[in-house]
Amino acid sequence: MYLSIFCFLLLWAQALTLKNLNYSVPEEQGPGTVIGNIAKDARLASGERNRKSNFRVLENSAPHLLDVDPESGLLYTKQRIDRETLCRRNPKCQLSLEVFANDKEICMIKVEIQDINDNSPSFPSEQIDIDISENAAPGTRFPIASAHDADSGENGLKTYQITRDDYNIFSLDVKSRGDGTKFPELVVQRPLDREEQSHHTLVLTALDGGEHPRSGTVQINVKVIDSNDNSPLFDQPSYIVEIPENAPSGTVVIDLNATDPDEGTNGQVVYSFSGYAPDRIRELFSIDSKTGVIKVQGEIDYEESGIIEIDVQAKDLGPNPIPAHCKVTVKVIDKNDNWPSIGFVSVRQGAISESAPTGTVIALVRVTDKDSGRNGQLQCRVLGNVPFKLEENYDNFYTVITDRPLDREVQDEYNVTIVAKDNGIPPLNSTKSFTVKILDENDNAPRFTKPVYLLQVPENNIPGEYLGSVLAHDPDLGQNGTVSYSILPSHVGDVSIYTYVSVNPTNGAIYALRSFNYEQTKFFEFKVLAKDSGSPHLESNATVRVSVLDVNDNAPVIVLPLLQNDTAEIHVPRNVGVGYILTTVRAVDNDYGESGRLTYEITDGNEEHLFEMDSVTGEVRTVHPFWEEVTPVAELIIKVTDHGKPKLSAVSKLIIKAYTGSPPEGEPRINEEQRHWDMSLPLIVTLSIVSIILLAAMITIAVKCKRENKEIRTYNCRIAEYSHPQLGKSKKKKINKNDIMLVQSEVEERDAMNVMNVVSSPSLATSPMYFDYQTRLPLSSPRSEVMYLKPTSNNLTVPQGHAGCHTSFTGPVTNTTETPVNRMSIIQVGNPIYIHLSCNPSVQHIASCSS
Numbered sequence: 001m002y003l004s005i006f007c008f009l010l011l012w013a014q015a016l017t018l019k020n021l022n023y024s025v026p027e028e029q030g031p032g033t034v035i036g037n038i039a040k041d042a043r044l045a046s047g048e049r050n051r052k053s054n055f056r057v058l059e060n061s062a063p064h065l066l067d068v069d070p071e072s073g074l075l076y077t078k079q080r081i082d083r084e085t086l087c088r089r090n091p092k093c094q095l096s097l098e099v100f101a102n103d104k105e106i107c108m109i110k111v112e113i114q115d116i117n118d119n120s121p122s123f124p125s126e127q128i129d130i131d132i133s134e135n136a137a138p139g140t141r142f143p144i145a146s147a148h149d150a151d152s153g154e155n156g157l158k159t160y161q162i163t164r165d166d167y168n169i170f171s172l173d174v175k176s177r178g179d180g181t182k183f184p185e186l187v188v189q190r191p192l193d194r195e196e197q198s199h200h201t202l203v204l205t206a207l208d209g210g211e212h213p214r215s216g217t218v219q220i221n222v223k224v225i226d227s228n229d230n231s232p233l234f235d236q237p238s239y240i241v242e243i244p245e246n247a248p249s250g251t252v253v254i255d256l257n258a259t260d261p262d263e264g265t266n267g268q269v270v271y272s273f274s275g276y277a278p279d280r281i282r283e284l285f286s287i288d289s290k291t292g293v294i295k296v297q298g299e300i301d302y303e304e305s306g307i308i309e310i311d312v313q314a315k316d317l318g319p320n321p322i323p324a325h326c327k328v329t330v331k332v333i334d335k336n337d338n339w340p341s342i343g344f345v346s347v348r349q350g351a352i353s354e355s356a357p358t359g360t361v362i363a364l365v366r367v368t369d370k371d372s373g374r375n376g377q378l379q380c381r382v383l384g385n386v387p388f389k390l391e392e393n394y395d396n397f398y399t400v401i402t403d404r405p406l407d408r409e410v411q412d413e414y415n416v417t418i419v420a421k422d423n424g425i426p427p428l429n430s431t432k433s434f435t436v437k438i439l440d441e442n443d444n445a446p447r448f449t450k451p452v453y454l455l456q457v458p459e460n461n462i463p464g465e466y467l468g469s470v471l472a473h474d475p476d477l478g479q480n481g482t483v484s485y486s487i488l489p490s491h492v493g494d495v496s497i498y499t500y501v502s503v504n505p506t507n508g509a510i511y512a513l514r515s516f517n518y519e520q521t522k523f524f525e526f527k528v529l530a531k532d533s534g535s536p537h538l539e540s541n542a543t544v545r546v547s548v549l550d551v552n553d554n555a556p557v558i559v560l561p562l563l564q565n566d567t568a569e570i571h572v573p574r575n576v577g578v579g580y581i582l583t584t585v586r587a588v589d590n591d592y593g594e595s596g597r598l599t600y601e602i603t604d605g606n607e608e609h610l611f612e613m614d615s616v617t618g619e620v621r622t623v624h625p626f627w628e629e630v631t632p633v634a635e636l637i638i639k640v641t642d643h644g645k646p647k648l649s650a651v652s653k654l655i656i657k658a659y660t661g662s663p664p665e666g667e668p669r670i671n672e673e674q675r676h677w678d679m680s681l682p683l684i685v686t687l688s689i690v691s692i693i694l695l696a697a698m699i700t701i702a703v704k705c706k707r708e709n710k711e712i713r714t715y716n717c718r719i720a721e722y723s724h725p726q727l728g729k730s731k732k733k734k735i736n737k738n739d740i741m742l743v744q745s746e747v748e749e750r751d752a753m754n755v756m757n758v759v760s761s762p763s764l765a766t767s768p769m770y771f772d773y774q775t776r777l778p779l780s781s782p783r784s785e786v787m788y789l790k791p792t793s794n795n796l797t798v799p800q801g802h803a804g805c806h807t808s809f810t811g812p813v814t815n816t817t818e819t820p821v822n823r824m825s826i827i828q829v830g831n832p833i834y835i836h837l838s839c840n841p842s843v844q845h846i847a848s849c850s851s
Contacts, residue, residue, distance in 0.1 A: 017105040018394060023075065024112040027083035032076055035066070035111060039073035044101050058106070058345055059098040062086070066111060068099055075109065083113045084150035091152045091180075100346060106364075117155035117210030121147040123218035128204070130186065131223045133320035134194040139187065140322065141173065143311075145276050146183040147206035147216055158209035160184040162202055162220075170202060170222070178309050178329070183276055186220065194224040231322035232258040232269045232314040238327040245302040245335050249295075253285060256292035258314035258324055266318025274311035274325060281310055294328065302334040303370045336375035336424025341368045342432040345397070351439035354408040362388060362436060363400040367420045375424035383417040383431065390418070408438040409475040442480035442534025446472035448542035453528075455510065458549045459518040467501065470508040470542060472530035480534035483508075488527040488541060497526045501546070510544065518550040519590055552595035552644025558652050560586035560618075567653040570620075574628050574658050578621075582611065582656060585618035587640040595644030603651070604637035611636060611656070620654065628658035 019042045025035045038044070039053060055073045060066065065086075067078050075097075087093030093113040100106055123145060130142055149157040159182065162172035169192065173185045184204065200222035207215045234256065241254050260267040271292040273282060284298035294310065308330040315323035345364040352360065369376040380398055382388050389403040400416060414436045421429035448470060455468040474481040485508045490497045503510050508528070524546055531539040561568040561583050570583045589596045600618040602611065610627040611634070613620050618640075624630065634656040641649040 018397070019105060019107045021107055021109045022112070023109065024114050025077070025081070026114045026116050027081050028116060028118060029077055029081060031079045035075040035077065037072070037074055038068060038099060038101065038107055038109070042101070042105070042107050044073070044105055053102055055102075056100045057097060058100050059096075059343070061097070062095045066095055066097060068097065073099075073101065075111070081113055083115050083152075084119060086113060087152075088150075093152075098345065106345065115152045115155050117151055117208060117212065117214060119150040119155075119208075120214035121149040121157050121206035121208055121216040123147045123204075123206065123216060125218065127219040127221055129221045129223065131225050131320065132188065132192060133322060134192045134224050135320075136188050136192055136322060138190060141188075142186040143274060143276055143325065144184045144186055144204060144220065145218075146181065147218070149206070149208050149214075151208060151210070154209040156208055157182055158207050158213070161205040161207065162186075163205070164202070167197075169200065172204070178307065186222075192224045198224050200224070225320045230260055230262045230266070230316075232260040232316055232324040234258045234314065234324055234326040236326070238329065240329045240331065242331045242333055243296070243300065244333040245300045246337050247296050247300050249297050251296040253294040253296060253310075253330060254328055256287075256294065256312060256314070256326065256328070258292065258326075260316045262316060262318055264318070266316050266321075268317040269314050270317060271312060271314050274313050277311050281308070284308065285310060287312065300332055302332045302372075303338065306332050306334075308332065334372050334375060336371055336422060336426070336428055338370040338375075339428045340378055340420035340422055340430040341370075342366075342418050342420050342430055343368075344432070344434060347434050348436075351437040352402075352406070353439045353441060354406040354443070355441045356402060356406060358402055358404060360402045361399055362402065362416070363434065365390070365398045365400060365418055367396050367398065367418075369420075369422050371422065371424065375422055377423040378420050379423070380418060380420045383419045386414050386416060388414070388416050388436070406438055408440050408477070409444060412438050412440075414438070440477040440480055442476055442532065442536070442538060444474055444476050444480075445538035445540050446474040446483045446530035446532055447540060448472045448528075448530060451542055453542060453544045455544060455546045456549055457512060457516060457546060459516050459551045460553050461512055461515055463512060463514050465512045467510045467512055467546065469510065470503070470528050470530075470544060472508070472540065472542070474530075474532050474538075476532065476534065480532055482533040483530050484533065486529045486531070488529050490526050492521070492524040497524075500524065501526065503528055516548045518548045518592065521548055523547045550592050550595055552591055552642060552646065552648060554590040554595075555648035556587040556589045556598055556640040556642055556650040558585060558587045558638070558640060558650050560584060561654075563652050566651070567655065569655045569657060571657050571659050572622075572628075576622060578623060578625050580622045582620045582622065583654065585613070585620065585638055585640070585652075585654075587618070587650060589642050589648075591642065591644060595642055597643045599641050599643070601639055601641070602636050603639045605635045610634060613638070632658050 021036070021038065021041055023036045025033065038055060044053070052071060053073060055068050055070050057063075057068055065078055065081055066075065068075050083093050093115070095111045095113065097109040097111070098106060099109060125145070128144060130144075132140075132142065147157055147160070149155075160172055160174050162170065162184075164170060167190070169188065169190045171187045171189045173187050174182055175185060176182050186202075202220040202222065203217055204220050205215050205217045207213050235258075239254055239256075243251065243253055256271060258269050258271070260269050269292075270289045271287050272289060273285075273287060284296065284300060285294050286297045287294050292312075292314065294312070300308075310328040310330065311325065312328060313323040313325045315321040343366045345366050347363040348361070352362065365380075367378050367380050369378055378396065380390050380392070382390055382400065387402055387404045387406055388400055390398045391401060392398055398418075400418070415433050416436055417431050417433040419429055419431050421427050449472070450470075453468065453470050457465070457467050470485065472483050472485070474483050484505045485503045486505060487497060487501065487503050492500055498513075500513055501510055502513055508530075510528075525543055526546075527541045527543055529539055529541045531537050561570065568583075572580070572582050585600055587598055587600075589598055598618075599615050600613050601615060602613045602620075608624070608630055610622065610624045610630060611620055612623045620636070620638075627634070636654040636656065637651060638654055639649055639651050641647050
């Protein structure tokens with residue numbers, strides 16, 4: 001087996017190599033015949049260690065005949081190859097393959113199918129009949145139908161032989177056409193005499209050129225007839241014309257002219273193609289039998305044949321005509337009628353990372369054009385504004401590479417379109433596309449939709465209630481774009497934010513972990529962290545501000561006058577006149593805003609309109625000068641209503657009694673001076689004594705605390721939430737509602753004074769606690785009313801607009817105003833100690849206590 005290897009190296013797109021290999025194989029070989037070893041013949045590298053060689057056929061002109069073993073690289077036949085069937089018209093039979101070896105090298109393989117002498121020449125018919133006029137001059141030639149041999153080259157038709165008759169009247173002259181085919185002509189050697197012999201039988205033998213020649217024969221029957229003396233004659237024996245390819249049907253190729261000097265039918269010439277003209281000629285052209293005009297009737301294709309030869313004969317209509325012959329050579333002019341062809345030799349499998357560097361190879365492309373000259377010269381480019389470009393390599397091979405950085409978030413898929421345009425006039429262009437998908441990298445951090453989220457929640461909410469959501473977007477995909485949420489560590493006061501709220505790590509939903517009290521906490525804020533699941537992960541944070549909305553959850557509490565069983569008796573002197581202030585009703589409401597704004601009114605018992613009540617100050621005045629005569633005892637139903645939604649109210653009964661002379665025992669005399677005096681002197685003295693005793697106790701406790709903890713604990717009445725660590729090694733003890741309560745003082749206060757009654761329980765004796773009062777406390781109220789305090793931290797300030805009730809026991813008590821001094825009373829009832837504090841609204845004090 002003949003092997004010819006033409007191999008060259010071309011550095012292409014990261015060490016890609018192109019090699020040419022030429023093989024040949026005789027036809028009729030059985031399946032499995034090895035033609036060559038590509039790996040050995042192309043001297044391919046063995047590849048990486050422990051990695052098998054691989055061969056992939058990119059293009060195969062005859063996949064049913066040839067194939068390549070993907071592991072060994074052996075080129076072999078798949079079935080018997082019949083060259084005559086495969087390449088009927090082509091003298092050179094060649095198959096081509098493109099093999100991609102070891103994912104690095106491309107081998108361009110051409111396999112020539114060698115002809116063997118397995119076909120004998122054959123004639124189109126079993127006998128040939130020729131009529132020859134008896135006056136045919138010696139040298140007259142008669143073309144004979146050619147024999148056909150399917151073999152080519154040396155095995156093809158070589159020559160013809162004729163078996164002459166006894167008289168040697170005929171001879172054989174073998175001629176060749178422009179395409180190399182041979183055809184015989186019967187030549188008259190001697191004058192014919194029909195009367196002497198009217199029929200001649202000859203045997204024509206066709207021989208091929210094989211090592212063992214094969215032959216075919218046909219019988220020629222020559223009939224001698226009386227002849228026409230003159231034959232037609234062409235102007236010249238051959239003509240050369242040019243015609244563009246794809247010339248439309250009916251285009252005139254040439255107008256032939258043959259003359260015959262005879263008259264009548266003997267001189268009337270008819271034209272036709274020669275009897276041995278190929279069928280393809282009759283498909284492409286037509287000839288007018290009367291005029292000799294040859295026209296186009298088929299599709300002329302330059303790529304099929306650039307030169308076409310037409311054999312034409314002309315004969316007269318006389319008896320025994322002798323035809324004349326000429327050859328018309330048609331040169332086909334190439335036109336730009338073939339579109340460029342784009343083929344993808346190799347395209348990158350899978351997606352390309354958006355972090356791929358510029359110059360990364362995406363595909364290998366080959367562009368061809370069947371036209372020649374300028375019509376076959378190509379220009380290629382990538383269509384559109386995409387981050388790819390073409391680089392020309394060799395023999396119409398191009399590589400598609402990246403020419404700028406990729407960003408999947410801008411575009412995650414590209415439709416890369418290759419445009420190939422030739423230089424013909426007009427130019428033709430073709431396009432072909434493939435898709436490039438971009439693989440995501442974690443190059444984007446989550447981004448919140450807002451830098452600050454404002455959430456609102458009404459107080460007294462249910463723990464676990466949904467407050468709102470935060471949302472962060474990450475344009476990355478998969479784990480790189482999967483966002484999880486968490487709360488960054490922080491504190492509200494001294495309490496961890498993790499006891500206030502929680503966040504759903506998946507959807508960013510924020511939930512309350514406790515019930516909020518507006519009077520204790522009006523707002524708080526924290527930071528939420530958004531983190532993706534990439535490696536390494538990226539993160540960002542946003543601030544969440546939660547505002548607690550006030551709810552009308554506290555009903556008014558009447559603190560003045562002092563009530564027993566919601567009833568108070570007011571003793572009023574007779575003849576006080578109109579406008580006399582009988583009493584001032586005071587109520588407190590722990591709510592704020594409209595929910596804490598109160599309205600006073602008389603709802604019942606004033607049918608005679610003897611009294612009126614100021615809706616704002618709560619003062620009850622006389623409006624009738626002789627009210628005591630109308631009714632010496634009046635029972636008024638007083639209602640105090642806030643302005644919240646829904647409205648809450650408190651109701652009490654005032655019994656107005658008129659008296660003459662001194663007021664009843666235990667009832668202070670009501671006059672203008674007493675109206676501006678808060679308490680009697682004995683009460684002031686008592687309060688002072690109690691204050692001194694408490695001050696001494698606090699100093700003693702402070703010294704003890706300092707000795708144990710080296711720090712002084714303070715008692716703050718303002719702060720509502722704080723859990724203080726136990727002193728020493730004692731266990732922390734919770735404070736329940738039964739530990740602390742408020743009780744009412746027995747002393748009636750005319751003005752709106754702040755009274756704090758603190759009940760101390762033995763359970764509070766081991767740790768200092770801090771308490772917060774958000775509203776003014778009543779001076780007097782029924783003993784049945786109970787209020788609870790909550791522990792809190794000691795770092796909050798007293799809101800403006802509320803009277804403080806803070807008495808410092810760490811130093812001497814000072815009174816900063818001219819108003820009556822503050823008073824404190826201690827009432828011992830069983831085990832608990834009841835401490836009654838009376839505070840001036842304009843003075844702020846700090847009380848610190850520990851046991």
